Amino acid sequence: AQTVTQSQPEMSVQEAETVTLSCTYDTSESNYYLFWYKQPPSRQMILVIRQEAYKQQNATENRFSVNFQKAAKSFSLKISDSQLGDTAMYFCAFMKHTYAGGTSYGKLTFGQGTILTVHP
Amino acid sequence: EPEVTQTPSHQVTQMGQEVILRCVPISNHLYFYWYRQILGQKVEFLVSFYNNEISEKSEIFDDQFSVERPDGSNFTLKIRSTKLEDSAMYFCASSDWTSGYEQYFGPGTRLTVT
Structure with a gap:
């Protein structure tokens, strides 16, 4: 079974600054995906960024980037130029590679979440 | 942009009652899931559904739960006899x-669930 651990229950950052959220995971799988989801106060789950385990290059999406360390089973999220709208709960999630119907799919295993507050 | 919709947004029920939660997935999607989040806790997987059958389910998804895709557009989660701990x-x-x-x-x- 996979486990995902987020050791920072809460983080805060000043607007325009950079913040890094930590995530570690445990798995015996070699092929998998990792994700960061954002959950604002509306509680809608929004995909922020995705990383395929077989790719060495770290994923980036505009102000969001990850530091993926496969051997260490670490997957941190860096948010640059933080904005007030980034205030939310952030969840790290793991998905085992299961192939069917022409693509990979499967259940997401989530960490406990980190509440990020961006201060003006 | 296409989106997943769910109804109702809030359901209040008494313990022991049956509830059906409804979802309309994005129209060309083939894989469907239910997750739950108890207040203040992490999101937990319940069940995945592909090709008109359950592909995986968690320990939470016991005999009180069932899923159905009755008409090719809706995807429902039924809880037969709700418990207080189903509040989520x-x-x-x-x-x-x-x-x-x-x-x-x-x-x-x-x-x-009250």
Whole structure:
């Protein structure tokens, strides 16, 4: 079974600054995906960024980037130029590679979440 | 942009009653999921559904739970006899055949069992 651990229950950052959220995971799988989801106060789950385990290059999406360390089973999220709208709960999630119907799919295993507050 | 929708947004029910939570996944999606989130806790997987059958379910998804895709557009979660501990936010998600790993979540249904 996979486990995902987020050791920072809460983080805060000043607007325009950079913040890094930590995530570690445990798995015996070699092929998998990792994700960061954002959950604002509306509680809608929004995909922020995705990383395929077989790719060495770290994923980036505009102000969001990850530091993926496969051997260490670490997957941190860096948010640059933080904005007030980034205030939310952030969840790290793991998905085992299961192939069917022409693509990979499967259940997401989530960490406990980190509440990020961006201060003006 | 297409989105997953869920109804109702909030459901209040009495313990022991049956509830059906409804989801309309994005129209060309093939993989469907239910997750739940008890207030203040992490999101937990309940069940995945592909090709008109359950592909995986968690320990939480016991005989009190069932899922159905009755008409090719709706995807429902039924809880037969609700318990107090079923109070949670229930999220539906779906993904398509080109990027099945990317799950799109609905806004959730808040279930309150009294």
